[in-house]
Amino acid sequence: MATIGAPFEPGHVVHLFEHVLDEVQSAGSARVTLGRSSFLIRRELVADLRAADLAGPIPALGRPLLVLHSPTHATVAAANAGRIFAAAAEPKSLVPLDGCDHLLTDREQAERAAGLIADWAEQHLPPH
Structure with a gap:
């Protein structure tokens, strides 16, 4: 890997689309441009990013x-x-x-x- x-x-990346967080929370999603690409950011993605904790999964990967x-x-x-x-x-x-x-x-x-x-x-x- x-x-x-x-x-x-992973929650670190939420700052990249902070400007649309209110819309994501109220409408369920919002479109954001990152770099040269446009993405649809959904409420569930924001929740998953904020909840993610890699301290356990990284040592348990079992892969180089x-x-x-x-x-x-x-x-x-x-x-x-x-x-x-x-x-x-x-x-x-x-x-x-x-x-x-x-x-x-x-x-x-x-x-x-x-x-x-x-x-x-x-x-x-x-x-x-």
Whole structure:
């Protein structure tokens, strides 16, 4: 399993659509644009994000975990990667993605991340 720029506390992402929370609560949903994409945010998603606690599920994954995160990540602080990594059981790896943005919009950086994941996964997958 691999994470890229993931928050340790999923509720963290609610701030990205705070401006429509009143509409989500009253109407049940609202449309929000994040990056270049439009999403329908439902009341249930907000509740699930706020209730999620990864402190238990991360150590119980039962899978090797690769945590990739940019030390200069502007959307999700790098400390989140450290918390995910600390919570994970072995085998686990933490790899910095220097210079990457949250959506890996730079093709070269995205290909680098994909290559790192592929190389890492090869070590942890059973032989063909």
